[in-house]
Amino acid sequence: MKMRLAKLSAALLAVFAVNNAYAAEVNCSQSYGIQSTVNGIVGQTYCDNNSQTFIDLVKKLKDSNPNYNETAVTEVLGRFNDADITMNYRDSSTTLEFSSPDLGVEKQTFTGATRKESQDMFVDWLKKSGIITQVMQYQSKNSANSPITGSAGLMPTLARNDFDTATESTSNVANTSKMETVSGNLVGLGLNVGSYSIAGGEKVDTATLPLSYTKKMASDPRKQLIFTVPISMYQVGSAKGYHVGLGLAYRFPVNDRWTLTPAARYAVTGSVDRATVASVISGSLTSTYTIPLDQFELTVANMVGYYSTGKFKAGEYSFNPKIKETMLRNGVMLSQPFYLKGKKLAAEYSVIDTRYVGSNKPFMSNMQEYGVTVGLHKDEAENNPKLSNIRVGVTYMHGKGSKGFTANMGYWF
Incomplete structure (x- = not known):
């Protein structure tokens, strides 16, 4: 018993x-x-x-x-x-x-x-x-760690690339990450690194090579066709993932102060370690308007972009998470000239707000960035080619469930 x-x-x-x-x-x-x-x-x-x-x-x-x-x-x-x-x-x-x-x-x-x-x-x-489709949708809705919509995700990375492509022409810092070709066109090189802390204890590190080629129009050099190939790697602990894309943008001035830049991109993200794979196709339109303020310049930039995932295969994973998002990215940049040992430099301070709109917002529905960039003023670039090779910037970002820093550097090599 x-x-x-x-x-x-x-x-x-x-x-x-x-x-x-x-x-x-x-x-x-x-x-x-x-x-x-x-x-x-x-x-x-x-x-x-x-x-x-x-x-x-x-x-x-x-x-x-x-x-x-x-x-x-x-x-x-x-x-x-x-x-x-x-x-x-x-x-x-x-x-x-x-x-x-x-x-x-x-x-x-x-x-x-x-x-x-x-x-x-x-x-x-x-x-x-196909359950991974549901997994990626759930993660996008409930985590800042999503490779699609999280702090280092493909969609915000593409939005940042679109915005930077449109606004770089308004900067007074010498464009050190570009080398002018014999034809007068520009080859862009650079390096961006970032580190984000995710609520709960995870940490995401990123590195991006923003490669680009800018073709100036013969009729007006301010009109430019820009090809971009950003390559990004992110790492969460020992797990690694990659974003690779191809973008095309056309920058054209409406007048001396106002410029419009439509852009289209196709990109893929893949990580066997994170059981994630998808492609994203996007389209965006960015407006920049520069206002002179005595020795300063204030640039207002507004972007709207649409981003939609598609199917892509990596390893044994091949899924379409069916995530579609509309994103607004708005910011202001104040450019301040100053002198150091007789050289004219520029410091630029930026505040950028990014937010998703519509009924299908992800977990990180909005984020804010505060940045500063310092380098030789473009007026001095021709007279000081060695100094114009150096440019540094840092940005602090925070959003729901995530915060972190990014740094960008440029050098001719």
Whole structure:
């Protein structure tokens, strides 16, 4: 009798744990996490920034809890790209049950000849069923760490590129990141680096090479056709991802103070480590207007852009997250000339507000940037070619769930 009561108590404990696991969350501040409970015995919690850690532990549950065996009642709390999930073996069978209220999935089952086959079936489904589309949509809506719309995401990166392309002609700092060709056209080189802190403890580091080629129109050199190829890398812990794009913009002056710049881009983002892959096509229009203020100049810039994801393949992942956003980016820049050891320099201070509009806003629905750039004044560039090779700038950004700094540098090489 005592033995039967002991077995009954153990069974009730396991069932109780399974039912509570469905409503619980893994205690993890990173994008991927897993914790296994076997016959009521709770295992260690594993957290990481890399999706492969999650997949490896799902395939080998014994690595997350040494009490696991092929017949044990098992419940798994997990996190995948910031979406909370549960997986259960509710009895001694080989049927694995998957649920995620965050993703709108309830009791999706996988039954193989063995539990290992069931777990392999789940991993295969995760990569190929289209569930990643829902995962990326959820992450965009609920995390500042989204590779699509987060602080280092592809969409805000493209918006920043569009805005910078349009406003660089209004700067009084010598354009040190450009080399003039024999034809008078310009080749642009530079380096931008950034570091962002995400609420919860994650850190995102970025590096961007903003490559460009500017063709001046013979009829009016102020009219310019600009080809851009920005290449970006971001890193979250050991996980890396990349943004690569191709852009075309046409800068034309309406008058001496007012310039319009329409632009179009196609870009891709891919990270096997972050289980994310997508393309983005975009179009934008930026207006810049410069107002002389004695020795100062004030430039007002306004941009509207539309960004829509498409399908792209990287590794075993090939999905379209179906995210469409309209973004406004508005800013002011004050240019101040000053002298240092007889050289005319320029310091430029900028305040920029970026926000999404419409009913489908992401988690980071708006962000603000405060920047300063210092370099040789363009009036001095021809007389001081060596000094005109150096330009530095720094920007502080903050938004919902994220804050950080970016630095930009230019040099002829």
